[in-house]
Amino acid sequence: ETGVTQTPRHLVMGMTNKKSLKCEQHLGHNAMYWYKQSAKKPLELMFVYNFKEQTENNSVPSRFSPECPNSSHLFLHLHTLQPEDSALYLCASSQDGRGSYNEQFFGPGTRLTVL
Amino acid sequence: TQLLEQSPQFLSIQEGENLTVYCNSSSVFSSLQWYRQEPGEGPVLLVTVVTGGEVKKLKRLTFQFGDARKDSSLHITAAQPGDTGLYLCAGVRSGGSNYKLTFGKGTLLTVNP
Numbered sequence: 001e002t003g004v005t006q007t008p009r010h011l012v013m014g015m016t017n018k019k020s021l022k023c024e025q026h027l028g029h030n031a032m033y034w035y036k037q038s039a040k041k042p043l044e045l046m047f048v049y050n051f052k053e054q055t056e057n058n059s060v061p062s063r064f065s066p067e068c069p070n071s072s073h074l075f076l077h078l079h080t081l082q083p084e085d086s087a088l089y090l091c092a093s094s095q096d097g098r099g100s101y102n103e104q105f106f107g108p109g110t111r112l113t114v115l
Numbered sequence: 116t117q118l119l120e121q122s123p124q125f126l127s128i129q130e131g132e133n134l135t136v137y138c139n140s141s142s143v144f145s146s147l148q149w150y151r152q153e154p155g156e157g158p159v160l161l162v163t164v165v166t167g168g169e170v171k172k173l174k175r176l177t178f179q180f181g182d183a184r185k186d187s188s189l190h191i192t193a194a195q196p197g198d199t200g201l202y203l204c205a206g207v208r209s210g211g212s213n214y215k216l217t218f219g220k221g222t223l224l225t226v227n228p
Contacts, residue, residue, distance in 0.1 A: 004157070042119070043158075043203070043218040056215065090157050102207050102216055103148065106157030 004107035006091050012113045021076040021110045023091030030096040032074040034066060037088040050096060081114045118142060119204055119219035127225040131193055136222040138204030139186045147187050147206040149178055158203055194226045
């Protein structure tokens with residue numbers, strides 16, 4: 001496996017379900033990110049982890065809970081979501097979050113539908 | 116108010132035509148990146164520009180960073196159907212968090228054969 005992988009690619013869940021999104025990067029990077037991409041909106045940064053420590057929480061509702069057990073893996077735990085949370089959830093990684101370039105490499109995303 | 120305004124929002128052209136898309140802001144950026152995103156996939160980094168006035172070329176794509184580092188353009192020569200996709204600009208604001216990459220809404224380009 002190379003680059004950034006995400007599973008599952010598609011997820012349909014009810015509002016009372018609990019599910020998790022997984023991201024894995026094989027680039028040796030130290031920073032990982034979760035973004036939400038909705039129609040007609042720019043990519044919204046949700047969380048940033050740098051060297052396994054959370055450095056940004058962009059006012060994300062508590063029904064989204066991130067977990068970063070090591071620099072290669074990132075999870076997004078979902079519970080009691082709302083239909084407006086339906087979107088493409090993208091994971092990205094970068095060498096680290098401190099450089100001014102911050103070139104990020106994205107996974108293919110998880111298309112989430114909340115019924 | 117969008118921090119990074121991209122225009123046009125949609126562009127549909129014929130194969131072989133030239134085009135330019137724009138990314139504008141009232142804020143200064145220490146670096147700016149262009150990504151291309153195809154349907155069902157994540158954005159793929161095309162280029163990073165960091166110096167005011169910088170021009171970078173990637174085959175038929177020419178990227179320019181404005182002198183004041185507030186705007187950027189992407190010019191495609193002799194567009195091909197494979198250029199179809201959503202073009203996103205993103206940047207790190209000067210004086211802002213280095214962790215935060217601000218994205219524009221994108222330009223959706225369709226190149227018809």
